[in-house]
Amino acid sequence: MVKKIGILTGGGDCPGLNAVIRGVVKSAILRHGWEVIGIKDGFDGLLTLNNAIPLTLEAVRGILPRGGTILGTTNRGNPFSYPLRQSDGSYIQTDISDQVIENARNLGIDALIAVGGEGSLKIALQLSQKGLPVVGVPKTIDNDLDKTDVTFGYNTALETATDALDKLHTTAESHHRVMILEVMGRYAGWIALESGIAGGADVILIPEIPFELEKICTSIKERKDRGGNFSIIVAAEGAFPTGGDRVVAEGATERYTIERLGGVGQFVAKQIEKCLDMDVRVTVLGHLQRGGSPTTFDRALGSRFGVRAVELVEQGDFGKMVALQGRKIVAVPIADATRELKQVNPDGEIVRAAESLGIMMGR
């Protein structure tokens, strides 16, 4: 018999997290009469017992349109390989998962709802395999989680990127320039691809299709010959040239084990300036894509995910993640959803549609 559940948000934040939290709290309290506590700052909140807050109906009132997460989050620190600081200032990766599970039990929760991307859900899966009853909710603006058609947060990020492209169009046209917009997307180019189509880009560069600089120049020159005296390029941060590497802004360290990407826009600009007689300017959209109020779509999806996650807890269906397939919210094993990233198919319908629209895909 479930009486009390916990919820945490892990990984990079995204719009719609508060809609999920609210959906969980409202349905847990109103439908089931359970108590809900929020764990602060992702799995880090389970390192001690004083990082939990009661989530009442009052606590979630008014949060639906708010970006970010009222619980806080972190995209560093995996309890199975946690960077523990030593007295000499160095870090040692230590497995502290037993302590995390014990703390969850001591908080008196019968189940944990973990809202996160691929990294956080892999941690959730490992904790569930060690006996903690866990249900996952998929989140990421990158939309690269498998077994769900989309993750919440992605739609809002797309709106932001498309709006930026609309704005870049007007200034590009006035100055006859090439404008490059660098968007997020570490391993998957969904944001670049769909905002590029929606925003009328001329070139889209994604991690799934290594790009050829000479071909980019040729396509911009050809467009100019056809009377298009400006061009718009959208580049996912994880895009890279054939035979080259992703552009890293900051390498991984002992403490932050994931490298920070950034700079592909500048890289492409420097190269194509050599072969084009046009000004090139770069805009890095960065964390604007992760901020702001969620779109209607993300609010509704986040709310439905939250409600369904509570239903899975009630059914004792643990180790599962809620997912959108077609128009239905379903439950899939977290193991299946985190086995492989959902990348853009370079020969799939969306890329073919882009190419049929005359968009150059870097190849």
Ligand code: F6P
């Ligand atoms: O995974 C989402 C994401 O937005 C990536 O696209 C990006 O590389 C990363 O987060 C940036 O994270 P941080 O907030 O650590 O800069």
